[in-house]
Amino acid sequence: MGNDVKHNPSNAPPPGGEGSLRQLAYQRIEDLLNWGRVRPGQIISQRELVDLTQVTLSAVREAIPRFEAEGLLQTLPQRGLMVPSLDVAFIREAYQMRRIIELAAVPDLVRRLDRSVITDWIGWHEEARERLAKEDSVDLLGFIRDFQLYDWDMHARMVAAMDNSLIANVYRVTLIKIRMSAQGRVRVTRDNANRVINEHIAFLTPLAEGRLDEASAALSYHLDQSLTLALGGGVKG
Incomplete structure (x- = not known):
């Protein structure tokens, strides 16, 4: 007992x-x-x-x-x-901060993170894409919440590979503010989830293979798309 x-x-x-x-x-x-x-x-x-x-x-x-x-x-x-109001200028500045931190983390990801972690991330996204393709059998709201949590955790672990607690905390607070500012602008849909999955795979695949320039370019594109969406614009599928 x-x-x-x-x-x-x-x-x-x-x-x-x-x-x-x-x-x-x-x-x-x-x-x-x-x-x-x-x-x-x-x-x-x-x-x-x-x-x-x-x-x-x-x-x-x-x-x-x-x-x-x-x-x-x-x-x-x-x-x-x-809760402070966050204007368009802030969103741009926050994404600039996010870009600086995440792109700076790419070399550390290759040096310090076990490749099996990156391949697991790729596998999870591929399975998620297959699940999402089964339109009638997916609880979209539940899927989106699970995907959102996985997305947040993955990006945080990418930054954590830098092994710098100061940068990690600045990044965490910046992302909270980005999420706050995006609440009224971003509508999560099946198409948007598919877009994010494909963009993640696009930078994770070269990352797993050690192709830093290609991974950085694909990550930069992903962040540009996210910024456009956060500002209320349309993005490419």
Whole structure:
């Protein structure tokens, strides 16, 4: 009985005291921003964040200064917290930052990341493309969410190959802001998912083979397409 391992539900606070609760609060508020459950320009109270995150008020309060320092929340005296509005100029600047970091990571990916990781990424995308082709058997919303999470994780691991925590954190915050700004502009569709899958494979394949120039060019094209979409424009399929 004493050796039984019990599953910790996702809504239950992790062991470890207030520091862990503060981190849990941060992660759940970050999820709200990433998935558009709180949006740029919205004003929200600390109590509302408690209801949305299911953590304690003290944990939410302790997490807020970090969001303020990262430019993800602003305190409005007597009113609550505001999610900052992000204009077109910001989107362009954020994508410029993203481009600098991701392209700089390409040589480190080849040197430090096991090639099997890259081939696994390619295999996952090929399987995803096959699943998506079966129009009648795919839960599109579920597929898109799974794909979005995989996309975010893959790009973060690409940057993590640089082994630079400062760059990784700047990249993480930049991507949160990009997702926030894109919520009202980007409509995820089957065609768009197929486009992203093909663009990923286009830079992962030369990456796995050590062809850095070709991988960098394909990654750059992918980022250009993403920027155009984030700005509300049309992209090539």
